[in-house]
Amino acid sequence: MANVVTEHMLLLVPMMAVILLFPMATTFVVNNYNKEQRLIMVEEAGNQIGSTIQQVYLLMSLKEIQPCTLTMPNPLPSAIENQQYLITGEKVGVNLVLHFDFPGIPLWYDHVVTLGANAYWEGGTLDSNLPTAGIQVTKDTDGSIHLKLG
Numbered sequence: 774m775a776n777v778v779t780e781h782m783l784l785l786v787p788m789m790a791v792i793l794l795f796p797m798a799t800t801f802v803v804n805n806y807n808k809e810q811r812l813i814m815v816e817e818a819g820n821q822i823g824s825t826i827q828q829v830y831l832l833m834s835l836k837e838i839q840p841c842t843l844t845m846p847n848p849l850p851s852a853i854e855n856q857q858y859l860i861t862g863e864k865v866g867v868n869l870v871l872h873f874d875f876p877g878i879p880l881w882y883d884h885v886v887t888l889g890a891n892a893y894w895e896g897g898t899l900d901s902n903l904p905t906a907g908i909q910v911t912k913d914t915d916g917s918i919h920l921k922l923g
Contacts, residue, residue, distance in 0.1 A: 811854050811880055815873055818849050819884030822860065822899075823871060826908060826920065827886050833912045834889060840914045847899060847906040856880075858901045860922060864894035869920070888920075897922035 825848045832838065852858075859874045867890055873882040899906050899922040909921040 808880070811878075812882065814854050815858075815875075815880065815882040816884075818853050818858075819871060819873060819882055822849055822908075823884045823886040826869065826871075827888070829908065829910050830888050830892055830918060830920065833910055833918050834891070834916075838912060840912050842909065842911045845908045845910075847901070847908075849901070851901050853901075860899040862894060862896070862922060864888075864892070867892070869894060889918075891917050893917055893919045895919050895921035899923065 825845070829843060829845065833843065849858075853875075856875045856878060859876065860871055861874070862869050862871045864870075867888055869886040869888050869892070871884045871886065873884070875881065895909075897909075899908075905923075907923070909923060911919045911921075913919070
């Protein structure tokens with residue numbers, strides 16, 4: 774009889790560990806999966822807006838294009854994964870680094886867009902809640918191109 778009790782006591786510790794650790798492990802896996810899904814959506818949005826900015830920059834760089842200002846509406850949806858987002862940027866050398874921020878959730882993402890030496894970053898913030906959010910590109914008479922979010 775003592776052997777049966779000892780066996781049950783020896784099995785109790787691993788069983789309790791499984792009962793306690795399994796829910797914690799599954800919660801971690803599900804949360805990580807959700808975070809990665811959001812990140813994939815944000816990377817896709819970064820590629821889309823980065824490609825748009827790069828294409829507009831290359832178009833305005835053509836010598837045939839006269840000095841002008843081009844204003845484009847936001848090429849992204851008003852929410853990503855049902856979340857408002859803010860996009861800011863900074864010019865680092867010939868690259869423009871776009872910073873995605875999602876107020877209220879711990880998710881951010883940086884996307885790098887390669888531009889030329891004649892590109893100038895004027896700043897601004899693209900707020901997805903604003904219906905007038907977009908990209909403004911201006912070509913000056915000297916060929917310099919000014920980019921702005923707003």
